[in-house]
Amino acid sequence: MINRLKSVNKRIWLSGPYAVWVFGFTVIPLCMIIRAALTAREGGFTTGNIVAIFDPIHLKAMLFSLEIAAGCTVLCILLSYPLVLAMRQLNMGKKGFMMFVLILPMWMNFILRILAWQMILSNNGILNFLLRSAGLGELSVANTGAAIMIGVVYDYLPYMMLPIFNAVAEINEDLIEAARDLGANGFTVFCKVIFPLSIPGLLSGIVMVFVPSMTSFVISDILGGGKLQLIGNVIEQEFTKSMNQNLGSGLSVSLMIFVLISMAFTMKNDREGKRSAIW
Amino acid sequence: MNDVILQLDSVSKSFEGKVILNSLDLEIRRNEFITLLGPSGCGKTTTLRIIGGFEKPDEGRVLFEGTDITGFPPDKRNVNTVFQKYSLFPHMSVEENIAFGLKLKKKSGQYIKDKIGYALKLVNMDGYESRKPDSLSGGQQQRVAIARAIVNEPKVLLLDEPLGALDLKLRHEMQRELIKIKKEVGITFIYVTHDQEEALTMSDRIVVMNKGLVQQMGTSKSIYDEPQNAFVADFIGDSNIIDGIMKADRLVQIQGVPIPCVDTGFGKDELVDVVIRPEDLEITAPETGYLTGRVISVIFKGAYYEIKVRAGAYDWSIQDVNPAPVGSMVGLSILPDNIQIMHKPHSEDAQAVREEE
Numbered sequence: 156m157i158n159r160l161k162s163v164n165k166r167i168w169l170s171g172p173y174a175v176w177v178f179g180f181t182v183i184p185l186c187m188i189i190r191a192a193l194t195a196r197e198g199g200f201t202t203g204n205i206v207a208i209f210d211p212i213h214l215k216a217m218l219f220s221l222e223i224a225a226g227c228t229v230l231c232i233l234l235s236y237p238l239v240l241a242m243r244q245l246n247m248g249k250k251g252f253m254m255f256v257l258i259l260p261m262w263m264n265f266i267l268r269i270l271a272w273q274m275i276l277s278n279n280g281i282l283n284f285l286l287r288s289a290g291l292g293e294l295s296v297a298n299t300g301a302a303i304m305i306g307v308v309y310d311y312l313p314y315m316m317l318p319i320f321n322a323v324a325e326i327n328e329d330l331i332e333a334a335r336d337l338g339a340n341g342f343t344v345f346c347k348v349i350f351p352l353s354i355p356g357l358l359s360g361i362v363m364v365f366v367p368s369m370t371s372f373v374i375s376d377i378l379g380g381g382k383l384q385l386i387g388n389v390i391e392q393e394f395t396k397s398m399n400q401n402l403g404s405g406l407s408v409s410l411m412i413f414v415l416i417s418m419a420f421t422m423k424n425d426r427e428g429k430r431s432a433i434w
Numbered sequence: 435m436n437d438v439i440l441q442l443d444s445v446s447k448s449f450e451g452k453v454i455l456n457s458l459d460l461e462i463r464r465n466e467f468i469t470l471l472g473p474s475g476c477g478k479t480t481t482l483r484i485i486g487g488f489e490k491p492d493e494g495r496v497l498f499e500g501t502d503i504t505g506f507p508p509d510k511r512n513v514n515t516v517f518q519k520y521s522l523f524p525h526m527s528v529e530e531n532i533a534f535g536l537k538l539k540k541k542s543g544q545y546i547k548d549k550i551g552y553a554l555k556l557v558n559m560d561g562y563e564s565r566k567p568d569s570l571s572g573g574q575q576q577r578v579a580i581a582r583a584i585v586n587e588p589k590v591l592l593l594d595e596p597l598g599a600l601d602l603k604l605r606h607e608m609q610r611e612l613i614k615i616k617k618e619v620g621i622t623f624i625y626v627t628h629d630q631e632e633a634l635t636m637s638d639r640i641v642v643m644n645k646g647l648v649q650q651m652g653t654s655k656s657i658y659d660e661p662q663n664a665f666v667a668d669f670i671g672d673s674n675i676i677d678g679i680m681k682a683d684r685l686v687q688i689q690g691v692p693i694p695c696v697d698t699g700f701g702k703d704e705l706v707d708v709v710i711r712p713e714d715l716e717i718t719a720p721e722t723g724y725l726t727g728r729v730i731s732v733i734f735k736g737a738y739y740e741i742k743v744r745a746g747a748y749d750w751s752i753q754d755v756n757p758a759p760v761g762s763m764v765g766l767s768i769l770p771d772n773i774q775i776m777h778k779p780h781s782e783d784a785q786a787v788r789e790e791e
Contacts, residue, residue, distance in 0.1 A: 338509045
């Protein structure tokens with residue numbers, strides 16, 4: 156036992172390089188941001204930069220971000236489950252190929268993907284060319300919330316799909332057969348067995364989709380034409396255009412607090428989910 | 435007692451070109467404990483899965499009380515399954531697991547509660563209502579799985595090697611309990627196992643299968659005492675299987691020695707398989723036995739000694755409560771009743787059966 160502890164103690168040093176990295180590039184910058192957030196532009200302590208989130212303009216951007224993030228999360232969930240259920244039936248080789256197809260876009264640069272969407276959705280873009288060719292008129296999707304939504308869903312879908320897929324793939328076929336045997340039809344099997352058992356995957360999917368889509372700003376910049384502002388865009392502009400690093404930091408801290416609170420809710424539900432069945 | 439509840443009518447099934455079931459016919463009677471017994475890959479589990487509705491036969495029909503249910507999904511059949519790996523829902527308590535089927539049938543809360551209480555008592559698990567499956571031992575999980583199936587009052591209960599994952603002592607205990615449960619609930623049990631001892635202990639009737647074919651069907655005693663072919667003889671219990679020649683009715687020649695038996699109706703000088711159970715051979719003085727040989731090994735097995743005697747080119751296996759000194763010459767004697775004579779396999783399928791050995 157003591158020997159074991161010793162070897163664990165020794166092995167902990169293997170995390171050294173990572174610890175240095177995190178300390179240098181996450182912990183220190185975070186402290187700097189918090190310090191800047193609590194400092195007025197003219198110097199001296201203030202909480203004004205943090206409370207500034209409640210300014211109508213900032214609040215509007217925040218709500219729009221929330222709308223995009225929530226919408227994106229829901230759409231990703233709705234797209235993921237049917238796909239995952241279909242993939243469950245495939246044999247190993249086909250499963251691997253489907254995975255490959257799904258991850259393929261992730262190998263392309265993120266900015267490139269968004270620029271491609273811009274080309275597709277712009278008023279003289281591919282989408283409208285196809286619609287015109289088919290005699291269906293035009294759609295002006297570019298620079299709307301819809302365009303931003305398409306962008307975030309496209310970008311974050313794999314992060315929802317993969318953890319749900321992993322959770323569902325782990326469910327033993329025997330359990331599904333047992334449910335069928337006890338009188339459950341396909342839909343009931345999903346509601347009573349597959350879905351409850353996929354919740355851990357669903358929750359990590361939500362965390363991985365909701366947070367980045369809430370805080371993104373490049374996608375809205377490119378696909379929203381700079382007119383529609385997410386809270387991320389506001390923060391970015393405070394740093395780059397207004398050169399008000401203190402306000403930018405303050406808004407970042409507010410956003411971070413909001414995200415942490417919503418994640419705490421998700422995690423709390425997760426633990427409860429493990430204690431009692433969802434029946 | 436000839437009330438057929440379930441009938442398989444020339445059912446065939448292949449997986450990826452490999453024939454698993456070859457035109458299987460099977461009649462299962464109401465309230466019997468029938469066991470499908472055979473080595474892995476013999477088609478017994480596939481048969482069970484076809485009855486349960488998890489596999490569709492390529493050909494043939496499944497009739498349940500005269501109705502063709504071949505195309506019915508599992509949830510539309512009046513049968514329930516106890517799976518080898520228990521397959522309890524890990525996110526539900528014992529109680530919720532057992533209630534699963536009843537809730538789907540929209541039974542009242544009180545009915546479900548009573549049923550759970552009754553079923554848990556039946557499988558000796560009362561007091562475990564709120565436990566989660568992963569906090570139970572394998573034996574306990576299997577009891578819950580049995581309770582979960584039985585509460586639905588199926589007319590037929592399918593059990594797919596339900597005791598396969600348990601240790602020997604627990605297995606014996608569960609065998610006795612399953613018989614008790616069977617008597618209590620009075621429904622048909624179709625039991626799949628590769629364990630011949632388990633089959634002999636529990637079944638009213640055994641179906642011995644190999645290579646997708648029924649080798650023999652009958653009571654435990656008839657299958658043990660009168661195996662119809664070498665595969666059955668070899669698979670059920672230990673046996674000495676040796677070539678013989680029928681010299682006349684009631685006289686078989688083994689290793690050049692004519693020995694009286696009770697079998698008749700074979701051709702004169704027909705080549706046959708002779709089966710003799712190890713416990714039926716008696717060690718005598720060399721001059722009084724039919725055969726003589728040298729003792730080559732003696733192994734203590736608890737209730738008996740397993741003795742190997744080499745006579746000619748064949749090593750006889752004998753079970754005796756008394757040991758014999760290794761290296762000594764002994765005689766082997768046998769009562770005519772205990773010699774089982776079988777025709778040599780002639781068809782190709784029957785030949786395949788032999789190759790398995």
